[in-house]
Amino acid sequence: xxxxxxxxxxxxxxxxxxxxxxxxxxxxxxxxxxxxxxxxxxxxxxxxxxxxxxxxxxxxxxxxxxxxxxxxxxxxxxxxxxxxxxxxxxxxxxxxxxxxxxxxxxxxxxxxxxxxxxxxxxxxxxxxxxxxxxxxxxxxxxxxxxxxxxxxxxxxxxxxxxxxxxxxxxxxxxxxxxxxxxxxxxxxxxxxxxxxxxxxxxxxxxxxxxxxxxxxxxxxxxxxxxxxxxxxxxxxxxxxxxxxxxxxxxxxxxxxxxxxxxxxxxxxxxxxxxxxxxxxxxxxxxxxxxxxxxxxxxxxxxxxxxxxxxxxxxxxxxxxxxxxxxxxxxxxxxxxxxxxxxxxxxxxxxxxx
Numbered sequence: 001x002x003x004x005x006x007x008x009x010x011x012x013x014x015x016x017x018x019x020x021x022x023x024x025x026x027x028x029x030x031x032x033x034x035x036x037x038x039x040x041x042x043x044x045x046x047x048x049x050x051x052x053x054x055x056x057x058x059x060x061x062x063x064x065x066x067x068x069x070x071x072x073x074x075x076x077x078x079x080x081x082x083x084x085x086x087x088x089x090x091x092x093x094x095x096x097x098x099x100x101x102x103x104x105x106x107x108x109x110x111x112x113x114x115x116x117x118x119x120x121x122x123x124x125x126x127x128x129x130x131x132x133x134x135x136x137x138x139x140x141x142x143x144x145x146x147x148x149x150x151x152x153x154x155x156x157x158x159x160x161x162x163x164x165x166x167x168x169x170x171x172x173x174x175x176x177x178x179x180x181x182x183x184x185x186x187x188x189x190x191x192x193x194x195x196x197x198x199x200x201x202x203x204x205x206x207x208x209x210x211x212x213x214x215x216x217x218x219x220x221x222x223x224x225x226x227x228x229x230x231x232x233x234x235x236x237x238x239x240x241x242x243x244x245x246x247x248x249x250x251x252x253x254x255x256x257x258x259x260x261x262x263x264x265x266x267x268x269x270x271x272x273x274x275x276x277x278x279x280x281x282x283x284x285x286x287x288x289x290x291x292x293x294x295x296x297x298x299x300x301x302x303x304x305x306x307x308x309x310x311x312x313x314x315x316x317x318x319x320x321x322x323x324x325x326x327x328x329x330x331x332x333x334x335x336x337x338x339x340x341x342x343x344x345x346x347x348x349x350x351x352x353x
Contacts, residue, residue, distance in 0.1 A: 011214065011301065018043065018207055022200035037196075040203055044271045046311050047206040051213050051264035053291045053303035058217050059257040060289070061298030062226060063250055064233030066151070069140075069158030070261050071285035072165050073133035075275070077262030079169075080132060082182035082275040083116060084125035089186050102184075103177045113175045122189060129266035130259045136161075137258030138251065145247040145254075150236070159282050166280030181276025188270050199271075206267045210304070213260055217300050229253055290333045296343030305344055 021043055027034040052074050059065040086101040095105040099112055118124040140161060144154055172178040191198045220226055231239045232246055240246045269275045287310075295306025310332070318325050340347055 014304075015207065015211055018047070019204070022203050025200070026196065037199070040199060041271065042315060044199070044203045044206050045268065046308050047203070047210050048264045048268040048271065049288070049291070049311055050304040050307040051206075051210050051267075052261050052288055053295070053307040054210075054213050054217055054300060055257040055260035055264070056288055057292045057297060057300055057303035058220070058260070059254055060292060061300075061303070062221055062233060063229040063253045064150075064236070065250060065254055065257075066155045066289070067158045067254070067257075068155045068282065068285045068289065069162040070258070070288055071282070072158075072162035072280055073137065073258040073261035074265035074268070074284075074288075075162075075165070075169075075277075075279035076133045076136065077129040077265030078269040078275040078279060079176060079182070079265075080119075080125050080129040080262070081266040081269045082185075083119040083128075083176075084122060085185040085188060085270065086182050087116070087120040088188070089184070092186055093184075101177075101182075103180065104175070107172055109175075116175070126263075126266060129262045133258040133262035133265075134255050137255045141251045141254040142247075145250045159285065162280050162285055163282050166277050166282075169277035169280060177276070179277060181274060181278075182269075183274040183276075185270065185273055193270055193273070202267065202271050206271065209263060209267060213263075214300060214304065221300070225249070287329065290329060290336075292343075293333060294336050294340075294343055296345030299343070299345045302343045302345035309344065 021035055021040055024033050024035045025037065025040045052070060055073075056067065056070050059067055059070075089101065091098045093102040093105075095102050097105050100109055104112070119128070140158065144150075144157060149157065168174055169176050169181075170179050176182075185193050187193055188198070188202075191201070193199075221229070228239065228244060228249055232244075232249055236246055265279075288307075291306040291310050292303045293306070294310055295304065296302025310329075313328070313332075314325055317328060336343060342349075
């Protein structure tokens with residue numbers, strides 16, 4: 001059987017396996033096949049992480065744009081959704097204010113800041129989860145790519161960007177909840193978030209986003225655009241000499257990648273029930289790049305596999321030895337770089353041959 005058909009079959013089987021988890025969660029408590037609420041919740045998080053890994057692989061694996069700031073795009077999308085969820089709390093908050101979130105009442109705000117207007121509408125919040133990360137990526141990308149800032153210099157620039165955003169969002173006067181961020185969400189689209197049905201709905205929404213993002217990325221890389229991106233990755237100066245606008249191609253894929261990360265963050269927040277400036281931490285972006293490296297850069301499927309496998313190890317290890325995780329993560333990256341430069345997907349391909 002051709003390798004392409006095997007990969008497609010594995011993808012469909014994986015999506016089908018994930019799709020039955022919420023159904024198994026609804027089985028009676030004594031059933032041997034029942035999965036816990038924790039399993040459904042943590043798998044939903046991993047699905048959002050897999051979309052983030054796909055976004056990074058699209059930019060890094062196919063265009064050679066190594067961004068260490070995709071955690072910022074992910075967090076901005078999460079804050080857009082968090083602002084919507086905070087607006088929906090209304091008088092049910094601790095202070096009972098019909099408009100202002102609790103933290104604003106506590107800090108003495110008299111009226112809602114202008115940039116919070118419109119977030120009481122779900123379509124507007126989702127639009128902002130796309131546009132804000134996309135606009136930031138366009139600004140950073142346009143300034144960098146037109147100046148031909150590439151490689152490690154661009155990576156450092158994106159890391160500085162996410163660190164600056166983290167410091168800004170920690171400030172109480174920014175109007176984003178300071179170091180506490182947003183939490184205590186009540187409902188989404190009229191459905192209480194603390195119900196089993198809401199958790200299942202969010203899980204399936206994240207799974208649909210992953211399937212759609214995987215299909216979109218696979219389609220893009222199989223077209224002429226994908227071939228040009230690979231050429232830019234491997235020989236940028238030659239592509240520029242042939243008359244292609246390298247800046248336009250890199251900017252387009254970088255903005256699309258940021259918007260995918262923003263959507264993943266928007267679904268992540270109602271799944272976990274909190275968003276705070278810690279999501280901007282540069283270490284989160286670096287960890288996401290490691291997911292892609294472990295799974296296999298430039299394969300798309302490898303990005304998803306890496307996100308699931310690394311986070312599964314993290315969840316297992318941090319349950320009894322959390323202090324060891326950073327050492328394991330660093331050792332894992334070194335081991336993959338030296339022993340598996342093509343990641344897990346490369347290993348599977350060699351075994352298949």
